[in-house]
Amino acid sequence: MFIWIEQYSIVNYWKNKGIKFDLIDWAIIYSINVLGINPETKRIDVNWESFFRANYKQMIERLPLLCVDDENIIKKRFDKLVKAEILKKIIYDWEEYYCGTENYWKMFWN
Secondary structure, rough: OOOOOOOHHHHHHHHHOOOOHHHHHHHHHHHHHHHHHHOOEEEEEOOOEEEEEOOOOHHHHHHHHHHOOOHHHHHHHHHHHHHHHOEEEHHHHEEEEEEEEHHHHHHHHO
């Protein structure tokens, strides 16, 4: 998986928000774009928002440079992004689904 990380936009948007992110967080954020357009990604629509199922194992396989081998590490990173209001999370049929928030989109379009 190829991931383009727009460093200037990231630093410019988050520098005064007091939230510390590292390259693993940003690789996950940018890989979400790839998951979002992948037709194999399981998704549901809730209140006019499209949520995708987080497949942590698949993310580990597609992002070997992160040197992560535990799905719980990826899940904790997703939880961090939810806490920072970059992603929204819902549980549906015992599975976790995520959706980008306004903050998520501002990183790409500011």
